[in-house]
Amino acid sequence: MRPLGCFVHHQGRGHAERCAALVHALPPERPVTLFCARAEIFPPLPANAEVVSVPSLFEATGAEAPGLADLDTPDTLHCAPAGWPGIREAMGTIAQWFREADPALMICDVSAEIAQLSRICSVPHVKVVQHGDRSDPGHVAAYRGALGLLAPCHADLAQPDWPGWMTAKTHFAGGLGIAAMPDRAAARARLGIAAGEKIALVVSGGGGSGFAQAPIGVGARALPDWSWHTIGHVERDWHATEPGNLAHHGWVDDAADRIAAADLVIASTGNTTCHQILGAGVPWIAVPEWRYFDEQHRKAEALSRAGVAHAVPHLPSSAQAWRAAAEAALMRHDPERMHALVDPRAAARAADWIETLIARAWGAEPRLALVAE
Numbered sequence: 568m569r570p571l572g573c574f575v576h577h578q579g580r581g582h583a584e585r586c587a588a589l590v591h592a593l594p595p596e597r598p599v600t601l602f603c604a605r606a607e608i609f610p611p612l613p614a615n616a617e618v619v620s621v622p623s624l625f626e627a628t629g630a631e632a633p634g635l636a637d638l639d640t641p642d643t644l645h646c647a648p649a650g651w652p653g654i655r656e657a658m659g660t661i662a663q664w665f666r667e668a669d670p671a672l673m674i675c676d677v678s679a680e681i682a683q684l685s686r687i688c689s690v691p692h693v694k695v696v697q698h699g700d701r702s703d704p705g706h707v708a709a710y711r712g713a714l715g716l717l718a719p720c721h722a723d724l725a726q727p728d729w730p731g732w733m734t735a736k737t738h739f740a741g742g743l744g745i746a747a748m749p750d751r752a753a754a755r756a757r758l759g760i761a762a763g764e765k766i767a768l769v770v771s772g773g774g775g776s777g778f779a780q781a782p783i784g785v786g787a788r789a790l791p792d793w794s795w796h797t798i799g800h801v802e803r804d805w806h807a808t809e810p811g812n813l814a815h816h817g818w819v820d821d822a823a824d825r826i827a828a829a830d831l832v833i834a835s836t837g838n839t840t841c842h843q844i845l846g847a848g849v850p851w852i853a854v855p856e857w858r859y860f861d862e863q864h865r866k867a868e869a870l871s872r873a874g875v876a877h878a879v880p881h882l883p884s885s886a887q888a889w890r891a892a893a894e895a896a897l898m899r900h901d902p903e904r905m906h907a908l909v910d911p912r913a914a915a916r917a918a919d920w921i922e923t924l925i926a927r928a929w930g931a932e933p934r935l936a937l938v939a940e
Contacts, residue, residue: 569671570598574681577605579773581839582676585719585744590616592918621660622653642704665690671925682709691928693717699860715924719743721908724869740917742909748846754827770834771799775856780807782882787813789886836866846909848902851876852892875905
């Protein structure tokens with residue numbers, strides 16, 4: 568079989584986790600080369616996959632040309648500064664692989680520039696679609712030039728402004744890369760949570776700088792009969808005052824258990840966290856963090872429209888705002904609706920879709936589907 572390539576953004580771990588899940592679901596005889604700036608973020612990969620380290624496209628090393636820093640960036644590009652040796656090396660490595668490997672397909676998760684490089688090099692590509700205000704010429708070119716679009720979410724979370732030509736070639740894969748969530752009772756037993764104890768969990772993810780300490784303390788004081796816990800990185804505030812019902816755990820290996828065991832989750836809308844909460848069916852206050860193109864804000868709006876989260880623009884700033892947000896999240900809680908947005912066979916279905924795209928592109932017969940429609 569002709570090889571398949573994948574560019575994997577190294578911010579957070581969600582890009583790597585969904586690509587790994589997809590690679591495991593592809594035929595074992597399909598060679599896969601993954602290009603990424605951080606090889607260590609990948610979970611175990613099958614024998615047919617290799618990771619090629621490339622320099623980051625976004626982090627300067629000090630060898631850049633200072634006189635080119637102010638060179639105007641056209642609307643067709645996003646992050647493409649001139650005079651960066653690391654970018655030349657990364658793009659050159661990928662272009663050389665295109666020439667030597669003669670790949671069947673390139674998956675871009677995510678970079679509009681890599682998607683356009685693939686098209687310029689006459690390599691068909693699948694572009695991973697994320698939420699956000701992405702009607703700019705750069706994203707539109709990457710989407711229009713793609714053989715197909717892969718959205719790691721359920722179709723009910725599609726943005727209403729996505730045009731018909733875009734959704735017509737989009738495969739929706741809600742829960743891609745997310746393991747099945749633990750049973751609630753078993754998770755609470757493993758964590759030693761007493762029956763009847765009300766748990767509020769703040770999930771401060773790794774894709775950004777995390778939530779601030781002070782507003783979490785306000786929330787814990789607003790609901791004193793709840794046990795409050797945080798996982799992940801919390802930004803320390805010198806003025807924060809914390810009550811005794813709040814505990815910080817930092818980075819943990821049992822995040823899935825803690826989410827499944829909670830009675831209320833406060834979390835941003837990163838893809839992995841989002842689908843873990845949906846899979847657990849836990850009441851959710853969704854708090855978007857800053858991301859390029861307002862990605863998390865548009866995701867929060869989609870979750871709210873779908874009726875699976877109570878979205879707020881930022882962490883509540885007063886006791887009354889915290890109580891109102893918690894009440895709203897608990898009142899609109901619909902675990903069956905949440906579970907419906909996560910497909911346990913998302914990886915297998917996405918792999919079949921990709922193999923069908925390859926077969927149509929190159930004239931081969933598609934393999935038998937691994938999953939029933």
